[in-house]
Ligand code: SF4
């Protein structure tokens with residue numbers, strides 16, 4: 181059987197998804213037996229810069245012109261392009277800075293040298309190219325990556341959760357931090373897949389996986405306000421990981 185040719189790419193980000201893939205230690209030998217990795221500079225010294233790929237996994241946000249250039253080149257050479265990680269899917273943490281004037285931000289961080297850096301507002305991959313599948317998470321869950329690889333090898337796209345973190349929280353019978361402890365939990369509007377990890381450690385969900393489809397953001401904001409949180413607290417939390425998500429942008433416009 182011809183093995184599918186795979187590329188694993190990083191734009192601007194922390195490389196957390198690539199580390200998570202390398203962290204699939206128990207399954208890595210089996211994965212390497214089933215696919216032909218042609219590009220993965222975080223893990224390999226010899227990388228094919230030109231060959232056609234069956235699947236490209238791309239992490240990181242587009243925050244500079246060279247990210248956009250590389251992303252478009254990846255799209256051209258790949259049959260399927262899969263966004264991995266919240267930066268690639270939603271703009272992630274880098275998009276928090278989009279509201280600060282660019283020059284002011286660059287000067288604050290890099291001093292006078294900042295003026296020479298080419299920087300654009302941080303954006304998800306889908307703003308530039310067609311994305312065939314999104315796997316969010318900061319970082320991604322390794323089980324979701326393995327599930328995606330297994331499905332893709334059979335010619336299918338994986339079925340990922342389409343419900344909110346609260347559902348996983350209830351399935352685990354965790355105490356509700358929002359209702360029971362008045363904590364600013366974004367579980368009701370965040371896409372599941374992590375097993376409600378944070379509430380399991382008595383920490384409210386910060387929304388690191390980005391919003392669930394059809395999230396009722398207005399209702400979440402109303403409940404949080406009733407519990408005494410200021411709009412600033414709520415917006416800061418909502419903007420942390422997915423400031424570029426349309427569903428959240430709509431809410432920011434309303435307030
Ligand atoms: S703790 Fe958070 S994630 Fe769990 S049920 Fe309550 S609101 Fe939902």
Ligand code: SF4
Pocket residue numbers: 345370371374375376377378379384385386387388389390
């Ligand atoms: S509970 Fe929320 S913040 Fe924690 S890992 Fe899951 S999605 Fe991310």
